Amino acid sequence: ADAALVEAFEATIAADERIEPRDWMPDDYRATLVRQIAQHAHSEIIGMQPEGNWITRAPSLRRKAILMAKVQDEAGHGAYLYSAAETLGVSRDELTEQLLTGRQKYSSIFNYPTLTWADMGAIGWLVDGAAIVNQVPITRCSYGPYARAMVRICKEESFHQRQGFEILHALARGTEAQRAMAQDAVDRWWWPSLMMFGPPDDESPHSAQSMAWGIKRFSNDELRQRFVDMAVPQAESLTLTLPDAELRWNEQRGHYDFGPIDWDEFWTVVKGNGPCNRQRMEHRRAAHADGAWVREAAAAYAAKQDARRVA
């Protein structure tokens, strides 16, 4: 590329200013953003399934209305993120194709089953909680459209997290059976939530370059630690326990120490062999096929409008 263009790009990054769609950018920078934003968008869309599973069985009309709104927000986040990716020159059709053929990933967390109503609480509290810790720094990402999309998404995620916390709060103060259900959900979602932050820093191939480009602002391990430090006092106020015997405050570090993460489990899930990977993909493919008539009708309508304009 033209030396002046490279220099302008590097100066923008060094000054901590934003790269915009019209600006020249290195191919690898563009490819990294497409990869991360697409994975993020796909996660929102696939992430509708675990909670969608409980909409018809929510324990009250009020809980049902809240859960429907949350799942609908996730569709909105997906649409927002696909639009951000499109500013990089890929179409939404292409991205959908990459998801459906398994060439692009989505977050490992959505390959776990939602066995009880308390899972809606644990997902809101822990999964949305982890998502916020990961996403707040992305509001300062060097790529403008991604950073701006994150501002609204983070506001909605904070509401999602509180609604999850409130579900667990109610269950933890309910009957013995409800309390046990809340504890069981936390036991099952804790470790997979820690895995959401990605592999340890020394096994994260993309981190160094993404941090140099200002796409990532903190490393996977830094954000994971921040999440643990936040979750421990919240678990105490819920009067629930986190399933880790090694969890304790480390005065010297000023952080909570925690036990080892099962990275074999993480990679098994990432490679497609988690408890629900097949089910999630089958469901998404079927939903896409079922929606073909809507896309055809929309395209026919648009063509008719165009023809009318020409005439």
Ligand code: FAQ
């Ligand atoms: N799952 O070198 P790194 C939500 C892959 S929140 C699956 O560290 P990077 C809200 C990674 O892609 C969830 N794969 O990679 C919601 C790479 O593979 P590749 C979505 C993972 O990109 C809540 C390889 O491992 N949030 O949806 C995972 O620098 C409730 C090496 O890893 C985002 O996507 C994983 N957990 O860092 C919705 C946030 N971790 O591509 C519904 C934006 C890593 O070379 C209900 N993304 N991999 O084949 C990011 O911040 C980053 O992409 C990381 C990974 C931190 C996830």
